[in-house]
Amino acid sequence: MYACSPTWEANWISESDLYQLLSSLAGHIVPSPWGKERVSLSHGVHFTGGEPFLNFKLLVSATQMATELGIPSTFVETNCSWCVNDDVTRERLEALRQAGLKGIMISVNPFYVEYIPFERTERCIRISQEVFGPNVMIYQIEFYRQFKRLDLQGKVPFERYLKLVRTLDGGVGVAVEMFLMGRAARALKPYYRSYPAATFFGEPCQPPFLRDWHNHFDNYGNFMPGFCGGISLGSWRELDRLIREGIDVRDYPVLRSLIAEDIRALFYFAREHGYQEVPQGYISKCDLCLDIRLHLVQHGNFAELSPRAFYEQLAREEILQHEDQRNAGGQHPKVGSQQT
Ligand code: SF4
Known part of the structure; x- marks a missing residue:
């Protein structure tokens, strides 16, 4: 995650x-x-x-x-x-x-x-x-x-x-x-069936993106929603204000899409910033969400995409994984179907 x-x-x-x-x-x-x-x-x-x-x-x-x-x-x-x-x-x-x-x-x-x-x-x-x-x-x-x-x-x-x-x-x-999100969404891709982005447009986040249980607070100051690595709802230094006043999404387009709209909105927002649907498809809604965020983090300045090291780490591993797969050659068996 x-x-x-x-x-x-x-x-x-x-x-x-x-x-x-x-x-x-x-x-x-x-x-x-x-x-x-x-x-x-x-x-x-x-x-x-x-x-x-x-x-x-x-x-x-x-x-x-x-x-x-x-x-x-x-x-x-x-x-x-x-x-x-x-x-x-x-x-x-x-x-x-x-x-x-x-x-x-x-x-x-x-x-x-x-x-x-x-x-x-x-x-x-x-x-x-x-x-x-x-x-x-x-x-x-x-x-x-x-x-x-x-x-x-x-x-x-x-x-x-x-x-x-x-x-x-x-x-x-x-x-x-099994939560197919974070590193799992990337590294386990060869083992799961993939689907076009639109398959996930109507699917709710499971568990819900915003919730009053099992959230995480990191050493970089991020108040993270549930298990969504790489997304920050704001600084936990302002936790009292966030709880009192709620999250102001006006300056945070990724949060605005995910909170006020849905993954479809995030997809079209990212397309305006040059994102292209990957031809091999996505194994989960979180895979799609993360792929979009990996693109956005490289093509804009989105404070809610934090910590940056999360994205840098995944991008680095991806290069290594592609090299490994190229060297290994063979196909992986598909062991699952669509999951969040
Ligand atoms: S789709 Fe995105 S926001 Fe929703 S649970 Fe998955 S990672 Fe979190």
Whole structure:
């Protein structure tokens, strides 16, 4: 979603910014339906990245601030790369629990296991359950169960994962929520069926573009709608004003299209700026949206297309991916149909 990568610059949020942000969020946070000591994916506050354990000191500070401010249902998301042995894992999780953190969300899917040995993920789950009890979320649990059935060990390249998964249940596979946006929309294109832009014109954003749950606030000052990497609703430094007065879209044509109109409006706006529909089509509405934004960011100055590094990262990767595909030659099987 956010094109995270080790090749981004390590720009961490400062502690003073973090305190300012958490202070302005504190009064607006809805606890988990099971109570403020419990966690759930789209309630409370979660610390994420990138990988938040890369800066453990900052993560502990963030937790202490949230505890001091009385923010309910706090948890951290992790890719488990740091869980190199039991002692390190337990020590860090215990330090966070003592600082007031309520729980943890552990990422499990084929894109993580490409880079992180599955043993580390299993270690993180096991010790997290000892430290945080029921407040451990495995996202996505379907992939975790699938990996256990496949008896995955170590890292597994994506192509090998696809071969392995076809051996299960007659190759039917497992239906798992998949957001074809951000890097996924670009990198998984060869595996999905594509459609003309107009296919997506009447489709609503799912989940909704503007919503009062599960939004993100980044280290660059952006208030980001939901999971839409590369779009900023404004500066979170002005969060109180944004909540009070709403988002003034007059100076932000991309936001105007997405909020007041629809993707069709964004498509035609981009055409006026030289955008051309790609002949190979789009695998999702977010793929179309991102392709348009990648064009706009190179042909204008749109403050709402932020952070810039998100687009630079994707553009750089695209060049490398095209080179890889050219070298590999062959066709990829299509494994899905139209999705958002
Ligand atoms: S289409 Fe664009 S605005 Fe809508 S959810 Fe996808 S990325 Fe976000």
